[in-house]
Amino acid sequence: MAVARRLAVLGVGLIGGSLARALRRAEAVGEIVGCGRDPAHLARAVELGVVDRAETDPAAAVAGADLVVLAVPLGAMRAVLAAAAPALAADAVVTDVGSAKASVIADARAVFGRIPRWFVPGHPIAGTERSGVEAAFAELFEDHRVLLTPVAETDPAAVERVRRMWEAAGAVVETMEVAHHDAVLAATSHLPHMLAYALVDALARLEGHEEIFRYAAGGFRDFTRIASSDPVMWHDICLANREALLGMLRRFQADLARLADAVEAGDGETLLATFRRAKAARDAHVLGRGGG
Amino acid sequence: MAVARRLAVLGVGLIGGSLARALRRAEAVGEIVGCGRDPAHLARAVELGVVDRAETDPAAAVAGADLVVLAVPLGAMRAVLAAAAPALAADAVVTDVGSAKASVIADARAVFGRIPRWFVPGHPIAGTERSGVEAAFAELFEDHRVLLTPVAETDPAAVERVRRMWEAAGAVVETMEVAHHDAVLAATSHLPHMLAYALVDALARLEGHEEIFRYAAGGFRDFTRIASSDPVMWHDICLANREALLGMLRRFQADLARLADAVEAGDGETLLATFRRAKAARDAHVLGRGGG
Ligand SMILES: NC(=O)c1ccc[n+]([C@@H]2O[C@H](COP(=O)([O-])OP(=O)(O)OC[C@H]3O[C@@H](n4cnc5c(N)ncnc54)[C@H](OP(=O)(O)O)[C@@H]3O)[C@@H](O)[C@H]2O)c1
Ligand SMILES: NC(=O)c1ccc[n+]([C@@H]2O[C@H](COP(=O)([O-])OP(=O)(O)OC[C@H]3O[C@@H](n4cnc5c(N)ncnc54)[C@H](OP(=O)(O)O)[C@@H]3O)[C@@H](O)[C@H]2O)c1
The missing domain is CATH 1.10.3660.10 (6-phosphogluconate dehydrogenase C-terminal like domain)
Incomplete structure (x- = not known):
C-alpha cells in the first residue's frame, strides 16, 4: 500500500533512517530522498540502501516530495523547516518525529506565520541509545506507539496520511493533546x-x-x-x-x-x-x- | 576440588540458592544443608535439588558444617547468626553475602563480643531483581566479582577458604577495605x-x-x-x-x-x-x- 510517491527524510539518523528502511521494506513508497549536513553520512545512507538519493539542501530534498518527515534534532527543526519551506509541493504533507511537541509546533508557526493545515506533529515512542544512520533498522517501530498531536488547524486528511505511513512501518498510532x-x-x-x-x-x-x-x-x-x-x-x-x-x-x-x-x-x-x-x-x- | 564437607546455607533465596547450585555443579561440596523460615520454601529448595536437606532452626542447620554462608536479608543477619552461634563447629568458617559490610561486621561483634577470626565478610557483585529459590541459577556468579572485606582480626586462612568457595562458583575474588x-x-x-x-x-x-x-x-x-x-x-x-x-x-x-x-x-x-x-x-x- 503506497503512502507516498516520493518521501523526503530530513535527517537520516536513527529515527529517520529506520523509518526509511521500514517503509522501503513495506514497499510503501516510490522514491526516498534523504537530507543531512554531512555528505559522508548521506553517501553512507545511499550505500546502505536507506535512501535512493541525497541532498544537503533541504529545499532540493523536498522538491517534488508528497510526504516530508523532519527527523533532525529538535534544535534544528526550525532552520531545516525554514530552508525547506519555499520548495514544498502544494500537495505535500509534512510531519516530524521530535521528542517534544509544543516546541516543534512553535517552530512551524514561526516559519509559516501560522500552523499549516498539512503539518502533522508526531513522535514515535521508540528508540535506542545509539544514533546515526548505521544504527537504523527497519524493525524499530514494530508494535511501538506513535503519538500524533494534531492541533485545531490540522487537516484530518493529513493526519490520516501520516497515520498510514506509521502503520506501514508497523507502528500503532494514537493521537494526543500537545501539552x-x-x-x-x-x-x-x-x-x-x-x-x-x-x-x-x-x-x-x-x-x-x-x-x-x-x-x-x-x-x-x-x-x-x-x-x-x-x-x-x-x-x-x-x-x-x-x-x-x-x-x-x-x-x-x-x-x-x-x-x-x-x-x-x-x-x-x-x-x-x-x-x-x-x-x-x-x-x-x-x-x-x-x-x- | 572440595571446598567443604558440609555447607550450611542460611537463607536459600536468589543468592544463597544460586551459590548452592553453583557449588553443587562444581562438585565442590559434600552435603548442602539449607535454612529458612518458611518450610514450604525449604521443601521447594530440596525438591529443586538446590539443597540436600533443610532445617528451620539455624543451630540445627550449622551443626557439623565446616562452611557456613549467611544469605538472609541484612536486617536478619544478627538474629540468624545469634541463633546459629551455639552450634557452630570449632573448625567452621562463616561468611556472608550481605550488600553492605560494616553492618554485618557490627552484627558479628554484637553476637560474639568481638569479630571472630573465622568470620569473613563478603559480597558477590551479582544479582537480578528477582528473589527466592525459584530465581536461583548456577551461573549467577560466573565471571562476576566477589568482594571480601576481612578486618584486622580475620584469619587469612579463613579468607582463603572463602576465596576458594567463590572461585569454585566461577567468580573473581578481590578484597577491599570495609568503608x-x-x-x-x-x-x-x-x-x-x-x-x-x-x-x-x-x-x-x-x-x-x-x-x-x-x-x-x-x-x-x-x-x-x-x-x-x-x-x-x-x-x-x-x-x-x-x-x-x-x-x-x-x-x-x-x-x-x-x-x-x-x-x-x-x-x-x-x-x-x-x-x-x-x-x-x-x-x-x-x-x-x-x-x-
Ligand atoms: N533516538 C531516540 O530515541 C528518539 C526517539 C523518538 C524521537 N526522536 C527524535 O528524532 C529526532 C532525530 O533523532 P535521532 O535519534 O534519529 O538522531 P540522529 O541519529 O543523530 O539523527 C539525526 C540526523 O539529523 C541530521 N542533522 C542533525 N542536525 C542537522 C541540521 N542542523 N540540519 C540537517 N540535518 C541535521 C544528522 O545528520 P548530519 O550529522 O549529517 O547532519 C543525523 O543523521 C530528534 O528530533 C529526536 O528528538 C529520537
Ligand atoms: N539480590 C541481589 O541482587 C543481591 C546481590 C548481592 C548480595 N545480596 C544480599 O544477599 C542476601 C540475600 O538476598 P537475596 O536476593 O538472595 O534475597 P532472597 O531471594 O529474598 O533470599 C533470602 C532468603 O532468606 C530467607 N530469610 C529471610 N529472612 C529470614 C530470617 N529472618 N531468618 C531466616 N531466613 C530468612 C528467605 O527464606 P524464608 O522466606 O523462607 O525465610 C529467603 O529464601 C541479602 O543480604 C542481600 O543484601 C543480594
Missing part, C-alpha cells in the same frame, strides 16, 4: 534521562571513579544505559520541553528529599512503603511488556 | 536503587498514572528494572548502609539541583557539558562489559 504529550514524555522519558546523566556524571566526578565503575553490576548497566544517548539530542529535548520537564524535576526533587530524610532518620517505614508502591506499580504497568 | 566497599556500593548500587524506586513511585502517584506508564518505552523499562527488586531487602540495605548512602544521596541532590537550575535558566551549555561527561564516562567504563 499532555509533553507532560507524559517529561515523566517517562525526559526526567529518566536527566537522572541517568546526572548519576553517571556524579560518579565520574568522584575520586577514584574508574575503580568505582569497575564494581558496577548489571543493574547499573541497565539503569545507566540511557546516559549513553546522544548529548546534543538530549540537550535539545531538555530545552525544548523545558517547562514540563522542570515541573517533573521539581516534583522529583521534593520526593527524593523526603526519601533522603527518611534514610537520615532511619525511618524504615517510609522507605519500605515507597519501595513497595514502586515495585507494585512497575510490576503491574511495565513488567511483562517485553523483557522484565 | 571503601560501603562507599563504592552506595554509589554504584544503593543510590541507583533509591533513584529508580523514587522515580517509579513519583510517577505512580501522578494523576492518570496508568496511562502514563503506557507510553513508557524500552529505555524506561531498563532504567526502572531495579525498582522491581525486593522492597524488604532494599529497605534493609538502605538502613544498614545509611551513612555512606546518605553521603552519596546528598551529593546527588546537589548535582540534580544544579541541573534543574540549568533547565530553568535555559542554560544549554551546562546541560550539554554534563551530558557529554556522563556519556563519555559510561561509554569508557561501563559499555562493552556485556550488552551496551
